[in-house]
Amino acid sequence: MNPQEILAKLPYSKPFLFVDELLQIDENGSTGTYTFDKDLDFYKGHFKDAPVTPGVILTETMAQIGLVCLGIYLSESANTEMKAHVMLTSTAMDFMKPVFPGEKVTVTAEKVYFRFKKLNCNVVMKNEAGETVCKGNISGMVTAKMHD
Amino acid sequence: MEKEALISAIKEIVSPYTEDKTTLENISEETDFITDLKVNSANLVDIVLDIEEKFGIEIDNDSMAKMLNVKAAMEIIEAKLAENDRK
Numbered sequence: 001m002n003p004q005e006i007l008a009k010l011p012y013s014k015p016f017l018f019v020d021e022l023l024q025i026d027e028n029g030s031t032g033t034y035t036f037d038k039d040l041d042f043y044k045g046h047f048k049d050a051p052v053t054p055g056v057i058l059t060e061t062m063a064q065i066g067l068v069c070l071g072i073y074l075s076e077s078a079n080t081e082m083k084a085h086v087m088l089t090s091t092a093m094d095f096m097k098p099v100f101p102g103e104k105v106t107v108t109a110e111k112v113y114f115r116f117k118k119l120n121c122n123v124v125m126k127n128e129a130g131e132t133v134c135k136g137n138i139s140g141m142v143t144a145k146m147h148d
Numbered sequence: 149m150e151k152e153a154l155i156s157a158i159k160e161i162v163s164p165y166t167e168d169k170t171t172l173e174n175i176s177e178e179t180d181f182i183t184d185l186k187v188n189s190a191n192l193v194d195i196v197l198d199i200e201e202k203f204g205i206e207i208d209n210d211s212m213a214k215m216l217n218v219k220a221a222m223e224i225i226e227a228k229l230a231e232n233d234r235k
Binding site: 089090113115116117118139140141 | 188189190191193194196197209212
């Protein structure tokens with residue numbers, strides 16, 4: 001499966017799609033980018049008069065590019081009949097630098113393991129200056145159903 | 149391996165994944181990981197991976213599907229250890 005096919009299979013749409021490009025994907029990991037639209041609604045309140053991308057949104061961005069794209073790739077490569085969904089089950093993140101409206105970030109995910117439908121990845125997000133803005137570990141269950 | 153020692157090893161492995169310390173304290177062969185110990189499916193995978201590492205065995209998909217309570221886990225561990233001995 002190529003990156004375009006995976007992007008087409010993502011179950012998100014605006015304003016909750018946080019993947020613009022999937023630059024690379026293989027059985028060991030994925031790399032993708034996203035530019036935070038300065039008009040995203042949450043910037044109005046996080047924070048009042050001082051917009052900064054919330055940590056949960058950075059986590060979601062890393063989950064979509066790392067866990068979800070990779071989960072779809074891994075399970076659908078193995079079984080083309082199956083429509084894969086990825087349920088987030090745990091995260092552990094460190095945040096180093098703020099991400100402001102309009103910034104472009106690159107997320108790189110490395111598979112730690114994919115066993116018994118559980119995918120565990122180490123993820124790193126960098127800004128355009130190449131500085132690490134956040135990193136951590138994230139995991140989810142790859143299932144055939146949207147709800148379990 | 150002694151039954152008691154095996155239960156005690158499983159108890160130690162499960163400990164980080166359950167909030168229900170009372171049930172864990174009283175763990176027996178009948179204890180169910182999901183309904184009794186309230187472990188979610190993602191943490192059940194981690195328990196199985198920790199069991200593999202602790203006992204030096206490899207658990208296949210069919211065994212994983214059966215691994216829902218302590219008794220099933222004990223039977224699978226014993227069977228896989230016996231397989232390793234034959235090799």
